[in-house]
Amino acid sequence: MTAIFVGISSNLMILNCVFLAITCFLVLITYFIGLLAGLIFNLLFVFIQGSYVLYADVVLGKELDLWLIVWIFLPLIWSLLVSFITRNLQKLQEENLSLRESNARNLGYNSETDLRTMRSYRQDAEVFIETHKRFDIPVSTGIISIRYFYQIMNILTEEQQHHLIKILSDILSESFRNNDIVYSIDGVGGVPQWGVLLFADYDGAMVAIDRIKQRVITLLREDKELGKCDIQISIGVVEYNEDKIKSVSQFIDSAQHVLQYDV
Numbered sequence: 232m233t234a235i236f237v238g239i240s241s242n243l244m245i246l247n248c249v250f251l252a253i254t255c256f257l258v259l260i261t262y263f264i265g266l267l268a269g270l271i272f273n274l275l276f277v278f279i280q281g282s283y284v285l286y287a288d289v290v291l292g293k294e295l296d297l298w299l300i301v302w303i304f305l306p307l308i309w310s311l312l313v314s315f316i317t318r319n320l321q322k323l324q325e326e327n328l329s330l331r332e333s334n335a336r337n338l339g340y341n342s343e344t345d346l347r348t349m350r351s352y353r354q355d356a357e358v359f360i361e362t363h364k365r366f367d368i369p370v371s372t373g374i375i376s377i378r379y380f381y382q383i384m385n386i387l388t389e390e391q392q393h394h395l396i397k398i399l400s401d402i403l404s405e406s407f408r409n410n411d412i413v414y415s416i417d418g419v420g421g422v423p424q425w426g427v428l429l430f431a432d433y434d435g436a437m438v439a440i441d442r443i444k445q446r447v448i449t450l451l452r453e454d455k456e457l458g459k460c461d462i463q464i465s466i467g468v469v470e471y472n473e474d475k476i477k478s479v480s481q482f483i484d485s486a487q488h489v490l491q492y493d494v
Contacts, residue, residue: 250302254309261310262317269310277303346400346415352426355412356479359428363471370471371436374416374486375403375425375444378463391456396423398457399464402450403427406443424490426483433470440466465493 253276261269280303347355356372363370377383377399384392403425404413414426429436444464451462467490469482476482 250305254302254306257306258309258313261313266310266314269314270307273307273310276306346404346413346425348414349416349426352414352416352428353479353483355414355428356482359430360471360473360479360482362430364473368430369432369435371429371431371433371468372471372482372486373427373429373436373440373466373468374483374490375427375440376422376465376490378465380422383460383462386460387457394456395451395462398451398454399447400425402447403443406446407439411439426486433468436468436470440468465490467491467493 257269257272257276260272359370359372362368377395383395387395400413400415407413407427407429411427411429414428416424416426427440429439431439444466447464448462451460452458467486467488469476469485469489471482476485
């Protein structure tokens, strides 16, 4: 549309090129900064152009071509169009990300932490319990959480929050034995937590998790982005006892209950 207009008014080639460059500039502002900034600069452009037309007509007595009036509206139209397309693309990207996360959850995998989720946690817990019943191997589970989670999140930037979750996940997954599985789960209110299943009795599980707890604290203090924050973790450990625990849900809930008292 713009090219056709420029071709029709070829007698105003220089002005057309100037206004076209300004239009491209306004469109770029709308794309990179936002619609509000684009509209502000568009209004500024309209004001300057209107002032020039009045000056040329009243003071200089020049008769301006009516085709130039079209340039008042073209930048605004293109800015609105680009904003509309950009918002639709962002919406599509958000929906795509949401679908990917939903698929990951359905598959029992957390894409942010690279760990299995609550769904896998429950399924694997059943396998661990069944192994305990068949071979009398002690089984324990632990829940790990960031102490004073909301207060910590309030003093961290969004980027630091994601970094904290990722680095904690990496430390935990690297610290346990190969047959001890770590999971990324959501606690009460969606607070990120980590679960672990261990072939160990309560005392053995506590020794392992306490050792890892100290390692987590040490590595977080050495981290460049998080070292200034006093970040600690809470743990809740429960050994499976078939006389007291009747289901996987009760097994996990018992660890969650113990976690609340580790303050």
